[in-house]
Amino acid sequence: MSPRLRDRRARGRLARRLLAAAALAAVGVAGSGCASSEPGAAGDGPSGGRSATSATRDQAVRFAQCMREHGVRAFPDPDASGELTVDGVVNGTAIDTSGPPWTSALASCEDLQPAGFTGHERSAAQQRGALAFARCIRVHGVADFPDPTPDAPLVDTRRIPSAATDAGMRALNAAMGACGRQAGDAGVSAP
Template structure:
């Protein structure tokens, strides 16, 4: 599973998909507050992309909002491991490190608001019910979870779709099966 906020590698990859789930009952921010926060996170991600380009990674991509709109992803040609490697290298560049630190700080604040549990292998049966429900509610291509509890969405059309109305409508009735985070791999 890839996460946006491991220590100073704040933006290394996809943060868990919040909003696709409920049932373990976590409160969320108001839509306008959430949208405003996401705009700030996206702006910070764009700054990171610009810093990466200016310091030796000219093809580093702009961030994209993930499938449920609760965080950002970077998708360089080399995948999440490439992102991690680039961010590790950029920690030695003061202006890039400052951006990484801010990304890490905002990720911690967001995760503090969102106390939903992380999926674990023991949660796979509930996650499978969630996946079946999502398929029944309009997203037939939604995959079953992997053995670690993550959903193999990285690089798929679902991930590229972002927080679409279709995704929100399909996942909302399925929240009774899973309210924790939905991790993407």
Template sequence: MSKPKYVAALATVAIALAGCNGGSHPSPGPSPSAGAQEARIAWLRVSECMRANGYPDFPDPALDDRGVWTVSYPTQGSPAECDELVRQAKVNSRALSAISPSEMASLQAYAKCMRGHGIAAFPDPDEDGNFGPGVEPLQADPKFPAAFDACKALRPPQRPK
């Protein structure tokens, strides 16, 4: 993988998980939990490692509008010196984004509603709470707008990917 593509990939993963505004001052927003602070620190370590190992423009993590710590570069193919830091940052972040049983029940109720309103192929959510790319083609079905409207009260908020 070329260096620019590698850096772009690392940033994408990290942006979804990090949180500084490029300087030493934290981004404004809600008080983060202890787990969120651990995720932020883990991604800061990844950023520092990446910069020390050939990626001088690698960004600090940032808290996005959905409350997810992220970096704007991918971490796949990171330098060996950073592999363990990347792994730990991903573990910390994954723990924060785990879907609760009540969220899963809501997502399943939404899927059932969509099927009940004529979108028979509407999928159940996966273990991460995502419906997947198979939903996009279903939107072309003429019955989709009515089903979408009928199920709007059950529609869950957008989850981070």
């Protein structure tokens, strides 16, 4: 495979990952409905307590089950480490993060959502990368792309009026593909 084709494929994977994050950012989460119950600690491990990894995985499993029960049937279970991120869930799947089933399930399962599912606050260096990413996106044709704040998603389509159309999303996708290095500097990497 030529280096150019490999680079194009990597940019495409990054663009898909960013679009998944953008789709999640467009979802308004309100309310909660799944009951959270803590499993008992006695007898759960060799010393009678639960390990942090086990507790993290158990919460992520309960969140995944809740999402499936509330209409996102293809929502996967977490990996063995218990890690569950929106990017990992939607990349390479047909899960629609902009539809009513996703929105409703997220709202219903909010109290079970694992830490880091939707991201984290960027460091100062990552924020500089995020601002460079925003400038790059604007240079590549999405004039209404805003500067992200450190605790906000890198791409928030609710703040990009042009992304409300198919042509606008295609332009955003193309710009994100061209700005992969800056996205990496902001802490987002291609799978």
